[in-house]
Amino acid sequence: MSGTGKGRPPLVADKRQSKKATAAAKPRTTRTRRKKPVQRTRSRNPFVWLFRFLLRLVWGIGWRVTAIATMLVGGAVVFYAATLPPVNTLLDGRARGSVTMLDRTGQVFAWRGEQFGGQITAETVSPFLKNAIIATEDRRFYSHFGLSPRGIASAIRINLSEGRGPLSGHGGSTITQQTAKLLCLGTPFDPTSGMSEAEFETDCRRTTLVRKMKEAVYSMAMELRYSKDDILTIYLNRAYLGAGSRGFEAAAQRYFGRSANELLPSEAAMLAGLLVAPTRYAPTANLQRSRDRANLIIGLMEDQGKLTADEARFARANPATLSEAAEARAGGYFADWVMDQGPAFLTDDTTEDVVIRTTFDQQIQTSAEEALQWVFDNKVREGSEAQAAIVVMSADGAVRAMVGGRKFRGIAGQFNRAIQAKRQTGSAFKPFVYGAALDLGYSPNDTVTDEPLCMDVPGSGQWCPSNYSRDYKGLVTLTEALAQSLNIPAVKVFDRVGREAVVKIASDFGIESDLAVGPALALGTSESTLLEMTGAYAGILNGGSSVAPYGLVELSLKGDSDPLLSQEGGIGERVITEEAARQLTYMMSEVIYRGTGTRARLDGRPAAGKTGTTQAARDAWFIGFTADYVAGVWMGYDDNTPLSGVTGGGLPAEIWHETMTRVHEGLPARSLPMAAPAPSRQVATEQRPRRDGNRGGDNTVERVILNVLNELFGN
Structure with a gap:
């Protein structure tokens, strides 16, 4: 029956295609041959082989040794940090006491022994002094971890260029490392050791590879244990600044007759300049040389933004002047004689701070000196x-x-x-x-x-x-x-x-x-x-x-x-x-x-x-x-x-x-x-x-x- 209307659609035979057309329409799958792996041949050069072997050996040992050394150093740093005492016990590092001499009117005219003017802190000291020290000794003090690789590398380069050994001369030490030296890496002076205090301090400052390694560990331990201001406080109190002055407070009183908390820029720069060579640059030895050194420090402070141009100009125009007692240089012979009048354990060998009131008259002393x-x-x-x-x-x-x-x-x-x-x-x-x-x-x-x-x-x-x-x-x-x-x-x-x-x-x-x-x-x-x-x-x-x-x-x-x-x-x-x-x-x-x-x-x-x-x-x-x-x-x-x-x-x-x-x-x-x-x-x-x-x-x-x-x- 032939259907009309809405019935099924008529049956239509599929369109036949030729084999060629079918082949053309169907994508050809190409059969790829698996390439045989290329076998690498070992180099026949024995030197190359030996070099590669040694390189792998060194690398294998090196990273293991480095890891072990890092753990040991870290452990040592933590150990030292745990044994470090409180800051306030480290501020007065003198093994000897001091003798302060007063004239007949009660004025100071002479010092003997190591003078310690009293404890000062990085927070209360004159900001000019704080900035002068950092500008001179360690401009990156507040950013490093106790060591300055850049400073060490620069110091080694300078030493080698000047014909010295890498550790001789410039040390590249940070303030933290200098403080570690002042503490003698935690070893106190023992009077029964057979060494004088001066010999002990000289021994503490010997520069050898082993000692530099110990110093580095101790410095990092200090950074871990103390704050930056704590470290600077120890440094301010223990540094030797010439003329028997131990610490910046004693030096400020000795040279300028005022506290380190009140120092002017010119005075602060002069004291900071003493750190490199206290005896040579002491103002009582050569005031002009000390002033020239201070001018260099003022320049550093200005370059680093620690002083304005006007402040630097004023400091250069008004250099530091010595106190009357320091400038007079009076009483040296008299002071020596008075030291011999008292018992040795309270004068030359005193471990206490002693005050001696004397018969000395500074005006008469000046008259005698001027007359002669x-x-x-x-x-x-x-x-x-x-x-x-x-x-x-x-x-x-x-x-x-x-x-x-x-x-x-x-x-x-x-x-x-x-x-x-x-x-x-x-x-x-x-x-x-x-x-x-x-x-x-x-x-x-x-x-x-x-x-x-x-x-x-x-x-x-x-x-x-x-x-x-x-x-x-x-x-x-x-x-x-x-x-x-x-x-x-x-x-x-x-x-x-x-x-x-x-x-x-x-x-x-x-x-x-x-x-x-x-x-x-x-x-x-x-x-x-x-x-x-x-x-x-x-x-x-x-x-x-x-x-x-x-x-x-x-x-x-x-x-x-x-x-x-x-x-x-x-x-x-x-x-x-x-x-x-x-x-x-x-x-x-x-x-x-x-x-x-x-x-x-x-x-x-x-x-x-x-x-x-x-x-x-x-x-x-x-x-x-x-x-x-x-x-x-x-x-x-x-x-x-x-x-x-x-x-x-x-x-x-x-x-x-x-x-x-x-x-x-x-x-x-x-x-x-x-x-x-x-x-x-x-x-x-x-x-x-x-x-x-x-x-x-x-x-x-x-x-x-x-x-x-x-x-x-x-x-």
């Missing part, structure tokens, strides 16, 4: 190597000033000619001869014959002294004999009162040196120090009582109000009567007004004293006093070379005059404690007969001997 310099500049030939010393004290023995030699720079430990040089005193010893006579009842107006004299000295033979002037005055008073420094009368008086009396009086007045045997003692053949002689003259001024020169008034620990040691005065037992002392003062005043010491005369101010010149003029002295002060001057060569044309009445008297003129500025003139002489009587007119029964001084041979001996004994 003026005389040498104006009266002594240029280039002379002659030396001089000065001591000024009060009548009770309180030493006010001490100049132990020329060209003293305030450095501790130099040779102090005022207390260490024992020299013959010459005629400066004669007041003790006449003092013994006055104490026995003789009068300044008693007479003695100045004439040629020879004496037989047991064990020495005949001795014939003579006067310095090579002439004889005949009958003279004791006052005239002392004023003109005549030798013959002094020997006769010595012979009359007896050696024992003279020796006892000289010893009781404080001459502790051995006194010669025989009549030559009257002419000052024994040796003494300037301090002893000046102290003995102080006994004459105070009315005849002995004097023990002293400089230490009180010694106490810092912070304590009660002193451990104290001294109220140096006056001791009476040696001669007050009347004898007053008469001797009168006789010594004549030395200045009409005798050998006229160059020492003070305008409008009474004074008394005595000249002294030893054999061949190897030593020249002038010692004298006013109603206020006693001063002694010695002049000579350290090697005993004779002075050329110098006597005690010459340059020493002029130094004394210049010193005392400056010392008494502003003081009212006061009368000396002296007494008018009693009526005269003859002391010694007859010569001691010689063993042959003849009197000395009457033949030509003796005249020759007298001329020779004249060169041996002066005024």
